[in-house]
Amino acid sequence: MTTPQTCSAAEWQARVDLAAAHRLAVHYGYHEGIDNHFTLLLPGHTDRFLLAPFGLHWSEIRARDFLVVDFAGAKLAGEGPVEDTAFHIHAPLHAARPDARCVMHTHMPYATALSLLEEPELLMASQNAIGFAGLVALCDYAGFALDSNEGRRMAAALGEKTVLLLRNHGVAVTGKSVAEAFNTLYFFERAAMVQILAQSTGYPLRSVPEPVLSHTVEQYTTSAEVEGLDRIELHFAALKRMLDRREPDYAE
Template structure:
């Protein structure tokens, strides 16, 4: 099959496509060193089934992810399709984020460079590079770490903070990237890690950062 025919195919079942894309994103996260073993979560709203979400069962390493491994759960944590365990924090963080923000895809990681920035008192991502400027005005910040997310109220709190933003910085914890598609959300997650890495590396020199002007940032955003 050629690349053109792959992208132009119209017979692919949306549910199958969602599974394939989510499994691919999980494996890519390992390749790009965004994963943390069997922890963290990527979820996709099951096509045609609002309130139901695809997720990798807890215990499988992301490098093992296959489309057929993914299970479907609802907001109560009940397994709708497949087998395995849904980690409590996956239910408590992701279900409210999907429901309240309307995001089709929610990706949550503890990726190292973004987390390094979120360990700082001032964890703001600064528009000092073209890549960082891409996120200007699109990041929500949670400056209050409350411990492990074990209640739906915690997910609702995070969703309220996120509002209409596509990225959530969680101080002392990690990040969330959302999108309409797996590709869109993953691209944001990958670019975010690159932007955080360059900022942390530049800050390590002890020299002041050269922040882009608002005019230049607006050009990048448009």
């Protein structure tokens, strides 16, 4: 069993953050019980990642539970099964994008609803959507990812972008950290939600016109910090404090 005494401080913090992300996915309704997957490259490495053993409900995942799996599929630490699609999606994505240290794949409702549309485009009609301008890639559906060719196909479709909208399937997002990836997951679902709700009225959507669109895209960069503090880190820290009050065992 991995504990704070048996691993580095950096690995333990990574485990705590990844466990928090799973619990938060349950809180927000982003999970599908024991399915879908979040992974994080092990601190200090670019060839192995943390993955929850298949069979645990996301509401019970703790920091100590994660497996360490390498890109060849070998289980280096931990107990429990490695689910096929988790490995075949995440290993190729991490290998192709070592900067994307965290990869989160879900079938969360509104992002998945968006993926079902004939033209699954996140329209530049809301402030949240503008934050994803130029960052979303599309990938056609090809069935279950039961071999790594499918993961490599997804990685090629993603390229250097941040979000991979998987047609007829769901979404995969990337980040340099758990905090960044979860922030992306959260705001992409919010942007998809308001778009789907607006489209459900049957009325045309009003997109943000140029030059306001370009100006707002730039503002996303220039307003990334508040008094020198990173917005994304502040968001995730606040979410973890919520978990600390409600279900502190995630950090065990």
